[in-house]
Amino acid sequence: MNEKILIIDNDEKSCETLKIRLEGEGYDVIISRSAVDGLRKVKDESPAIVILDYHIPDRNSIEVLNEIRQKFPNSFVIVTSGQGIEESAVELIKAGASDYFVKPLSLNKFVNIVKRLSEERESLIEKREKSKAKWRRFFEYIGVHFPVDKKDVMHFSPRIYYFLGTCLLVVIVFFITFIEFSTSSYFCRSCHIMRPYYNAWKTSKHNTVPCVDCHYPPGFREEVKGKFQAATQVVKWVTGTYSTKPYAEIEDASCLRKGCHSTRLLTGKVIFKQGIIFDHTVHLTKMRRGKKLRCTSCHSQIVQGTHIAVTENSCFVCHFKGINEDKNLLETQARCTLCHEVPKRDIKFQNITYNHKDFVGRGVPCQKCHLDAIRGNGDVPQEFCVVCHGEPEKLARYKDVEFMHLKHVTERNVECTRCHLEIKHSVRTSMEPLDYSCDICHKSKHLGEKQMYMGVGGKGIEPIPSPMFTAQVDCIGCHVTEALKEKAQGGVFDGFTLKPSEQGCISCHGKDYKGMLDEWKNAIKSSLTNLEPTLKRVESMAELIDKNNPKFAEVFNFLNDARYNYDFVKYAKGVHNVDYADALLRKSMENLNKAEGIFKGRKQ
Structure with a gap:
C-alpha cells in the first residue's frame, strides 16, 4: 500500500505541480x-507526511x-512558503x-527529503x-489482557x-523496614x-538514647506527627x-517520660559543677520572673560539640538581666547565695587571713569585692528578630516582653541564646593587683558635653553634629592646656586636667581663628541671658494653671522641652557645638512662645 501525503495549500498551481x-x-x-479541511483529512486519512503552507x-x-x-504524532510535517521564513525557522522546528x-x-x-522522512517514520x-x-507481554504475564x-x-x-498482593506485601515490608531504620x-x-x-x-551522656526518644514526644499521635515533620x-x-542549621523542638514530656528523667522533679536540690546549687522543681513547676521555663531553656540542644548540655549563659541571662537598671535585683533573683554556698575555708593572701562567713554575716554584698563578676547586659538586638521573622505585625511586638517569652520560651522551646546577647559570670580567684575602672564610681562623666559635640540629645531638633x-x-x-591645682605639691598625686584653649584652634586653623573661642562663648552666654527672663516668666505662669x-x-510639654534645651546648652557648654546650641535655644524660645500664647488665649 502506497504511503499517503497530504498537501494543505491554497496555491492551486503549486499543489498540482507537487502532486x-x-x-x-x-x-x-x-x-x-x-x-480546517486539512485537519479533518489528517484525522480521516492518517497521512505519512503533511506538506503545510506557512x-x-x-x-x-x-x-x-x-x-x-x-x-497525530505519526504524521510528519514539512512547511513551505512563498516568502523567506528563516526568521521563523527556530519556532517551526520547536513546534515539530x-x-x-x-x-x-x-x-x-x-522528493529526497520526503523519502528520508518516510523511512524515518517507518x-x-x-x-x-x-x-x-514488550509492555503487552509484561501485562499478559501479570494477568492483564488488553x-x-x-x-x-x-x-x-x-x-x-x-x-x-505481592506488591502490597513488598510495600508493607519496605515501609516497616524504613520506619525502623529511620x-x-x-x-x-x-x-x-x-x-x-x-x-x-555520640560523645554525650545521651549516646545510648535513640534520637527519636527525645525529638518525638511520647504517644503514637506525636510520633506520626514527628514523621511527617x-x-x-x-x-x-x-x-x-x-x-x-536545622531547628528542632524537644518537649518536656520527652525528658520526663518513664525511664528517663521522670523523677527529676522530685529529686530536690542537686550540685552542678563546683558547688552550684540547682533545684529542678522550682524551675519547672513555678513561674520564674513571670516566665514558664522548659527543660531546653537551660539544657541547650544547639551547642556544637555538646548535646543537650547546660548552657550557663541561659542561667546568667535569667538571673542577671536588668541589674544595671535595678540594683535591688542583687538581693532577689541575682543574690549569690541562691546558687552558691558561702566558702567555709580560710583564705590567706600575703600576710592577711580572712573567711567569707565573717563578711557575709555582717551583710556585706559580694559585689563589694567581686566587682567584675557579671559582664554584659543580655540585651536582644532588634535585628536578631528578622533572622527568623519577616511579618511586620510580629516585628511590631518587639517590646512586648511577656508576649515574646510566651511564644519563644513557653510555647516554642527557643533557647535564650538565640535572642539574648551573652552575659558572662565568673569570680576571679587569682591573687593579682586590682584592675579597677573609674566608671564604677564616676557615672556618665561628660555625657552632656559628648552629646552636645555629637549634636544629639536635644528636644525637637534633628541631629546637627559639630564639624569637628x-x-x-x-x-x-x-x-590642650594643662590645669594644675593651686597647691603645686599636690599636683603629682592629683594629676591635672586638660582645659580648652584657643591655641588648639590656632594650631590647626591659623591666626585668623584667634579670639574665635571667646566669641563663641560670649554668643552662647548672650543667648542664654536673653532666653532666661522668658523662661522664668512662663514657668511662673505655669504654676498658676489648674492641672485639670x-x-x-x-503647656507642660512645651515648657519642659524649653527648660531641657536651655539646661542642655548651659551645662553641656554649648561652645562644643555652636550651631546645635543656637538651634536648641531657638527651639526653646519657640516652645515658650507657644506656651505663653496658650495662656493668653491666642494661637502662635
Whole structure:
C-alpha cells in the first residue's frame, strides 16, 4: 500500500505541480485548500507526511502544526512558503516541523527529503510497535489482557491478584523496614548537615538514647506527627531550601517520660559543677520572673560539640538581666547565695587571713569585692528578630516582653541564646593587683558635653553634629592646656586636667581663628541671658494653671522641652557645638512662645 501525503495549500498551481511529481514517485497525494479541511483529512486519512503552507489563510500555520504533532504524532510535517521564513525557522522546528522549504521548490531535493522522512517514520513506528509488544507481554504475564482489535475485550486472570498482593506485601515490608531504620540514630548521620549533631550526640551522656526518644514526644499521635515533620525536611532537601542549621523542638514530656528523667522533679536540690546549687522543681513547676521555663531553656540542644548540655549563659541571662537598671535585683533573683554556698575555708593572701562567713554575716554584698563578676547586659538586638521573622505585625511586638517569652520560651522551646546577647559570670580567684575602672564610681562623666559635640540629645531638633566631630577630631584637639591645682605639691598625686584653649584652634586653623573661642562663648552666654527672663516668666505662669485644665499637658510639654534645651546648652557648654546650641535655644524660645500664647488665649 502506497504511503499517503497530504498537501494543505491554497496555491492551486503549486499543489498540482507537487502532486504530479510525488505521484510519479509512488505516493498517494491528497490536496486540501484550507487548514480546517486539512485537519479533518489528517484525522480521516492518517497521512505519512503533511506538506503545510506557512501562509494558509484561515488559520495560523504554527497553531495548525502544533495540533497535527500533538494529535497525530505519526504524521510528519514539512512547511513551505512563498516568502523567506528563516526568521521563523527556530519556532517551526520547536513546534515539530521536520523541515521547511521556500518556494519555488527544488523538486529533486524536496522528493529526497520526503523519502528520508518516510523511512524515518517507518523506523519510528516499528520501534513503537516493539515497545508496545514488550509492555503487552509484561501485562499478559501479570494477568492483564488488553484488546488487540475492536472485537477483542480487556480481561484479567487470577494471576493479577497474586501480583497485586505481592506488591502490597513488598510495600508493607519496605515501609516497616524504613520506619525502623529511620528511627535509628545512624539514619540521622546519613544527612551531611546532621553529622556534627550526630557526633556531638555520640560523645554525650545521651549516646545510648535513640534520637527519636527525645525529638518525638511520647504517644503514637506525636510520633506520626514527628514523621511527617521529618518528611518535610526531605522535601526541603530535594528542593534545595534546607538550612545547614536545622531547628528542632524537644518537649518536656520527652525528658520526663518513664525511664528517663521522670523523677527529676522530685529529686530536690542537686550540685552542678563546683558547688552550684540547682533545684529542678522550682524551675519547672513555678513561674520564674513571670516566665514558664522548659527543660531546653537551660539544657541547650544547639551547642556544637555538646548535646543537650547546660548552657550557663541561659542561667546568667535569667538571673542577671536588668541589674544595671535595678540594683535591688542583687538581693532577689541575682543574690549569690541562691546558687552558691558561702566558702567555709580560710583564705590567706600575703600576710592577711580572712573567711567569707565573717563578711557575709555582717551583710556585706559580694559585689563589694567581686566587682567584675557579671559582664554584659543580655540585651536582644532588634535585628536578631528578622533572622527568623519577616511579618511586620510580629516585628511590631518587639517590646512586648511577656508576649515574646510566651511564644519563644513557653510555647516554642527557643533557647535564650538565640535572642539574648551573652552575659558572662565568673569570680576571679587569682591573687593579682586590682584592675579597677573609674566608671564604677564616676557615672556618665561628660555625657552632656559628648552629646552636645555629637549634636544629639536635644528636644525637637534633628541631629546637627559639630564639624569637628564629623572630622573625627577628639577632645584633645581643643583641650590642650594643662590645669594644675593651686597647691603645686599636690599636683603629682592629683594629676591635672586638660582645659580648652584657643591655641588648639590656632594650631590647626591659623591666626585668623584667634579670639574665635571667646566669641563663641560670649554668643552662647548672650543667648542664654536673653532666653532666661522668658523662661522664668512662663514657668511662673505655669504654676498658676489648674492641672485639670485640658491645656495643662500641652503647656507642660512645651515648657519642659524649653527648660531641657536651655539646661542642655548651659551645662553641656554649648561652645562644643555652636550651631546645635543656637538651634536648641531657638527651639526653646519657640516652645515658650507657644506656651505663653496658650495662656493668653491666642494661637502662635
